[in-house]
Amino acid sequence: xxxxxxxxxxxxxxxxxxxxxxxxxxxxxxxxxxxxxxxxxxxxxxxxxxxxxxxxxxxxxxxxxxxxxxxxxxxxxxxxxxxxxxxxxxxxxxxxxxxxxxxxxxxxxxxxxxxxxxxxxxxxxxxxxxxxxxxxxxxxxxxxxxxxxxxxxxxxxxxxxxxxxxxxxxxxxxxxxxxxxxxxxxxxxxxxxxxxxxxxxxxxxxxxxxxxxxxxxxxxxxxxxxxxxxxxxxxxxxxxxxxxxxxxxxxxxxxxxxxxxxxxxxxxxxxxxxxxxxxxxxxxxxxxxxxxxxxxxxxxxxxxxxxxxxxxxxxxxxxxxxxxxxxxxxxxxxxxxxxxxxxxxxxxxxxxxxxxxxxxxxxxxxxxxxxxxxxxxxxxxxxxxxxxxxxxxxxxxxxxxxxxxxx
Amino acid sequence: xxxxxxxxxxxxxxxxxxxxxxxxxxxxxxxxxxxxxxxxxxxxxxxxxxxxxxxxxxxxxxxxxxxxxxxxxxxxxxxxxxxxxxxxxxxxxxxxxxxxxxxxxxxxxxxxxxxxxxxxxxxxxxxxxxxxxxxxxxxxxxxxxxxxxxxxxxxxxxxxxxxxxxxxxxxxxxxxxxxxxxxxxxxxxxxxxxxxxxxxxxxxxxxxxxxxxxxxxxxxxxxxxxxxxxxxxxxxxxxxxxxxxxxxxxxxxxxxxxxxxxxxxxxxxxxxxxxxxxxxxxxxxxxxxxxxxxxxxxxxxxxxxxxxxxxxxxxxxxxxxxxxxxxxxxxxxxxxxxxxxxxxxxxxxxxxxxxxxxxxxxxxxxxxxxxxxxxxxxxxxxxxxxxxxxxxxxxxxxxxxxxxxxxxxxxxxx
Numbered sequence: 108x109x110x111x112x113x114x115x116x117x118x119x120x121x122x123x124x125x126x127x128x129x130x131x132x133x134x135x136x137x138x139x140x141x142x143x144x145x146x147x148x149x150x151x152x153x154x155x156x157x158x159x160x161x162x163x164x165x166x167x168x169x170x171x172x173x174x175x176x177x178x179x180x181x182x183x184x185x186x187x188x189x190x191x192x193x194x195x196x197x198x199x200x201x202x203x204x205x206x207x208x209x210x211x212x213x214x215x216x217x218x219x220x221x222x223x224x225x226x227x228x229x230x231x232x233x234x235x236x237x238x239x240x241x242x243x244x245x246x247x248x249x250x251x252x253x254x255x256x257x258x259x260x261x262x263x264x265x266x267x268x269x270x271x272x273x274x275x276x277x278x279x280x281x282x283x284x285x286x287x288x289x290x291x292x293x294x295x296x297x298x299x300x301x302x303x304x305x306x307x308x309x310x311x312x313x314x315x316x317x318x319x320x321x322x323x324x325x326x327x328x329x330x331x332x333x334x335x336x337x338x339x340x341x342x343x344x345x346x347x348x349x350x351x352x353x354x355x356x357x358x359x360x361x362x363x364x365x366x367x368x369x370x371x372x373x374x375x376x377x378x379x380x381x382x383x384x385x386x387x388x389x390x391x392x393x394x395x396x397x398x399x400x401x402x403x404x405x406x407x408x409x410x411x412x413x414x415x416x417x418x419x420x421x422x423x424x425x426x427x428x429x430x431x432x433x434x435x436x437x438x439x440x441x442x443x444x445x446x447x448x449x450x451x452x453x454x455x456x457x458x459x460x461x462x463x464x465x466x467x468x469x470x471x472x473x474x475x476x477x478x479x480x481x482x483x484x485x486x487x488x489x490x491x492x493x494x495x496x497x498x499x500x501x502x503x504x505x506x507x508x509x510x511x512x513x514x
Numbered sequence: 515x516x517x518x519x520x521x522x523x524x525x526x527x528x529x530x531x532x533x534x535x536x537x538x539x540x541x542x543x544x545x546x547x548x549x550x551x552x553x554x555x556x557x558x559x560x561x562x563x564x565x566x567x568x569x570x571x572x573x574x575x576x577x578x579x580x581x582x583x584x585x586x587x588x589x590x591x592x593x594x595x596x597x598x599x600x601x602x603x604x605x606x607x608x609x610x611x612x613x614x615x616x617x618x619x620x621x622x623x624x625x626x627x628x629x630x631x632x633x634x635x636x637x638x639x640x641x642x643x644x645x646x647x648x649x650x651x652x653x654x655x656x657x658x659x660x661x662x663x664x665x666x667x668x669x670x671x672x673x674x675x676x677x678x679x680x681x682x683x684x685x686x687x688x689x690x691x692x693x694x695x696x697x698x699x700x701x702x703x704x705x706x707x708x709x710x711x712x713x714x715x716x717x718x719x720x721x722x723x724x725x726x727x728x729x730x731x732x733x734x735x736x737x738x739x740x741x742x743x744x745x746x747x748x749x750x751x752x753x754x755x756x757x758x759x760x761x762x763x764x765x766x767x768x769x770x771x772x773x774x775x776x777x778x779x780x781x782x783x784x785x786x787x788x789x790x791x792x793x794x795x796x797x798x799x800x801x802x803x804x805x806x807x808x809x810x811x812x813x814x815x816x817x818x819x820x821x822x823x824x825x826x827x828x829x830x831x832x833x834x835x836x837x838x839x840x841x842x843x844x845x846x847x848x849x850x851x852x853x854x855x856x857x858x859x860x861x862x863x864x865x866x867x868x869x870x871x872x873x874x875x876x877x878x879x880x881x882x883x884x885x886x887x888x889x890x891x892x893x894x895x896x897x898x899x900x901x902x903x904x905x906x907x908x909x910x911x912x913x914x915x916x917x918x919x920x921x922x923x924x925x926x927x928x
Binding site for chain 1: 516543547548549550551553554687690693694695696697700744747758759760772773783784785786787803804805806807808810825826827837921
């Protein structure tokens with residue numbers, strides 16, 4: 108355990124506030140709770156061995172760390188404990204695969220139509236569940252025909268304007284290139300020139316699967332490619348809240364990379380896209396040419412978004428759109444936590460965790476719901492039957508960017 | 515982001531101030547390091563329980579207390595404000611159905627069978643008032659550790675009450691040996707048959723004329739409904755007894771306040787630490803908050819500081835005995851002046867009344883009584899002069915100072 112984790116651990120007063128907020132211990136007896144599996148079990152781990160494997164049922168949603176009034180890094184301690192456990196017990200092939208979205212994306216993309224068809228085929232999914240351990244009901248997003256990077260290379264960016272760097276992440280590149288195109292359109296509409304550097308995975312899925320050495324390689328490689336821009340004083344804007352949080356804080360704290368200078372400068376310059384747009388709003392630099400969007404939609408702030416500790420900038424931005432009403436849901440977690448809810452033994456737990464959120468979305472009667480994080484959107488769409496979209500999709504539509512513009 | 519008021523701290527005092535400000539139509543942001551102590555409290559509102567003898571009437575005892583202790587927060591706040599604040603709280607807590615008054619304390623059993631004086635209690639607890647000498651059946655759940663009905667009954671019997679105990683076998687997770695209160699509450703909310711099984715088992719054990727005391731786990735989201743339904747099905751009066759944390763009745767209050775704040779358009783940021791301020795000419799322009807990546811300034815016209823005392827990290831004792839207020843570095847009153855040790859183990863500690871000295875509007879003041887920042891207001895456990903754990907005064911101080919801070923800000927801004 109790192110010195111920083113260790114000193115935070117000593118502040119635990121066993122108040123149980125983390126336990127009272129853990130969505131996963133509430134849904135399954137297999138996870139006894141963040142305090143029990145974390146600070147309380149740590150004394151056994153100090154002896155060099157994991158006392159049990161319950162920490163594998165922690166999803167790394169991070170809510171325990173957010174709510175802890177004493178500043179204990181509970182989720183981070185549990186992530187490190189899981190990595191130690193995986194080192195002792197070995198890592199299943201399934202986790203190795205799920206934890207490398209850029210590898211699976213690159214493999215699947217050339218055969219995208221076939222891959223997408225087979226992911227919808229029950230016999231294939233049943234076989235995948237038996238052999239690899241991916242639950243047959245779990246949502247696997249369709250692979251795109253073309254990467255976002257491919258689109259960005261051909262995209263003719265405006266020549267002038269201040270520059271901003273876009274960190275799109277794997278989901279945008281391989282599964283949701285549309286999110287990336289909308290982000291670029293929005294940033295350009297605000298008068299910025301968008302730079303899309305070559306980039307690979309941030310290492311978050313590896314980190315939450317407990318595969319730390321590979322996670323460090325990915326995180327550092329990404330930091331190397333983004334650091335020159337950060338050093339040049341450019342902001343780095345992310346549409347993936349969890350990968351953005353990885354760059355801001357998690358890679359440094361969980362993977363113990365505090366000393367890496369590239370990661371530090373990148374971290375200081377990284378913003379969630381809604382956070383960054385809200386800052387422009389505060390500077391009066393956000394265009395106000397919104398068209399009315401006459402609809403009422405529920406909004407769920409995902410766990411990782413709350414981990415940024417910046418409030419809910421999506422709500423501040425969407426409040427600008429005439430006739431758009433947004434209801435913030437009183438919900439904690441959708442259950443999927445990246446790849447947790449996709450795994451055979453965890454799918455049912457994840458669906459129980461998200462039950463309340465799915466119900467509230469359905470009961471809202473809305474045709475869309477809003478959520479910042481991609482895997483959460485897929486899970487909410489899957490669980491509620493109502494399509495979940497990134498907040499920037501509504502801004503994109505409100506600016507009329509979805510309609511062909513006269514030249 | 516610009517707002518009218520930033521409230522630092524999300525415990526009872528911070529939430530009270532924030533909600534009262536929202537009701538005035540002000541734009542409020544609550545910044546909290548974590549979730550506050552509401553989750554650790556029993557859900558009753560203690561105003562004054564001991565001075566040091568047991569208090570029967572908070573109204574008269576508060577008046578006597580402040581006559582001899584002019585530095586006590588109640589001396590600044592006053593009985594009239596206290597009464598108004600309790601009415602406000604009762605209204606804000608809505609269907610939880612708080613009752614009681616400043617005129618007389620209820621006497622409720624604690625989880626170990628002590629008799630606990632408190633001013634307000636939710637509807638689901640008020641039936642446990644021991645002053646009415648009810649015949650008691652104390653019932654626990656086999657899988658809920660930390661609640662021992664036999665111990666409780668034994669202590670109440672020693673105190674001259676008629677009490678017996680039983681342990682119920684029904685469980686929300688059959689086969690599990692250790693199931694916490696929150697899981698029991700969630701299962702009662704969801705009503706997948708657990709309510710019914712509980713009612714049946716309890717009905718078979720209760721005797722006519724008995725009141726049933728259960729651990730306070732009777733639903734979180736559907737709190738009053740679960741309690742009422744059980745009472746109807748069992749056919750006997752039922753009341754809840756607060757247990758060790760996670761404390762379901764405290765969480766109910768937190769949920770109500772958080773929902774009301776959300777509805778009122780307040781923003782709440784949990785997991786962010788206020789680490790400093792931008793100051794100018796005796797005022798504060800912004801508090802500086804550490805988030806996941808950077809320090810960010812939250813500008814406002816007024817600021818409520820409700821970060822708690824030593825236990826919550828609002829105050830910190832340094833080696834050498836110096837006490838610091840951690841956000842603004844405000845002067846702390848009641849610090850060590852001589853020995854750091856009390857004479858006896860249970861005597862008041864020399865630091866136990868340390869905290870912020872304030873004026874009547876709750877502006878923190880320095881040793882000469884001079885206001886430090888004219889747009890900063892302090893509330894809750896960080897105020898100097900009280901010993902809430904000994905006096906049982908913490909909830910009253912938090913609610914009344916939260917209301918006072920909000921009213922003073924309203925007078926300034928509106």
